[in-house]
Amino acid sequence: MGKRLSLIMIVKNEAVLLQRCLESAAKYVNEIVIVDTGSTDHTKEIALAFNATVYDYGWNNDFSAARNFALDRSTSDWNLVLDADEFISNDCAEAIRDFIENKEAIGKIKRVDKFSGPDGINYEQIYISRLFPSSCRYSGKIHEQIISDLPRVIIDVEIQHDGYFHQSKNERNIPILLEVIKENPLDPYFHFQIAKEYRGLERQEEALAHLKIAYTNMTHQESYAPSIIVNLIYAIIATGQLGEGIQIIDRELEFLNEYPDFFFVSALYLLELISSDPEQYGGLVSLIEKYYKKALEIGDNGREGSVLGTGSYATLHNLGVFYEVTGRMVEAKDCYAQAAEMNYPPSIERLAGMQ
Incomplete structure (x- = not known):
């Protein structure tokens, strides 16, 4: 017979996205349990069309409470948790079945987050605990975590997530995060999460x-520590408060020696710093090329929180821009050509303009 698997979801007004999610996941599970926190659209009808069991739940600003309410209604040995703005994008039947039949662990799946950046659409990859035995439950009002002593194991399940394009969710999350921060004023995780919302x-x-509070209070042991540092440098660039950036970069060079995102954003920061005061910082120009080359040397290595392209096409393009601005046209064209071969639109356009 084999072990049973349930898909567990909490939803509200997800009629636009829910069908895509359920179509991607239904074939892998024995049961679909959906908890609705107050939909006024056709969310429930879509869920019922997939033979889901649907329960109503009064929303109380506590994601763990809602998720645990849903988990309590599962009748399976294992549970897979997804949100409506996510969908499974690889063929993972064998990986899931092998895991739940043979492992006593929590499965971490790769989630690729789509979001808008200054250079267009970007994709960030993280690994999240979403496949676990029926005994497991969540803790935390928001950005809730599975509480368990079981080992966490990465499995070959990949989901795409485009919820960061739906900004109303950011507005919803901020009051809950502020409440949690009031209770845990020095916890770097919640400061990092609210910074992403802002x-x-x-x-x-x-x-x-x-991000400054998160950086000051982190231990460097956190899985998200590299993302705090990288996001802090991006925030320094975005606000124009460039003062502390150079010390942060120098301090973290060794710690982030294998993170292409760090060297990518460090090069961007140096460009801003030099532009702000060429006389004082002009001597740092050579570091821009050095950092971009270091990012390429590392490559897109799939590290937690890494943005796709910072070890390849995005860095090649930016290095091309650097070479073009400094009059090294042969090297510029070579970089654009390499990025264009990876179908990076800005490089394809730039090459066309140089013909």
Whole structure:
């Protein structure tokens, strides 16, 4: 017979996205449990069309409570948790079945987050605990975590996530995060999370303030520590408060020696710093090329929180721009050509303009 697997979701007004999610996941599970926190659209009808069991739940600003309510209604040995703005993008039937039949662990799946950046659409990859035995439950009002002593194992399941394009969710999350921060004023995780919400709303000063607190209070042992540092440098650039950036970069060079994103953003920062005061900082120009080359040397290595392209096409393009501005046209064209071969639109356009 084999072990049973349930898909567990909490939803509200997800009629636009829910079908895509359920179509991607239904074939892998024995049961679909959906908890609705107050939909006024056709969310429930879509869920019922997939033979889901649907429960109503009064929303109380506590994601763990809602998720645990859903988990309590699962009748399976294992649970897979997805949100409506996510969908499975690889063929993972064998990986899931092998894991739940043979492992006593929590499965971490790769999520690729799509978001808008200064250079267009970007994709960031993280690994999240979403496949686990039925005994596991969540803790935390927001950005909730599975509480368990079981080992966490990365499995070959990949989901795409485009919820960061739906900014209303950012507005919803901020009051909950502020409440949690009041209870845990020095916890770097929640300051990091609220900074991401503020960044999504382009409230850069507030994002920077919380990233500074997160950076000051982190231990460097956190899985998200590299992302705090990288996001802090981006926030420093976005606000124009360039003063502390150079010390942060120097301090973290060794710690982030294998993170292409760090060298990518460090090069961007140096460009801003030099432009702000060429006389004082002009001597740092050579570091821009050095950092971009270091990012390419590392490559897109799939590290937690890494943005796709910072070890390849995005860096090649930026290095091309650097060479072009400094009059090294042969090297510029070579960089653009390499990025164009990876179908990077800005490089394809730039090459066409140089013919």
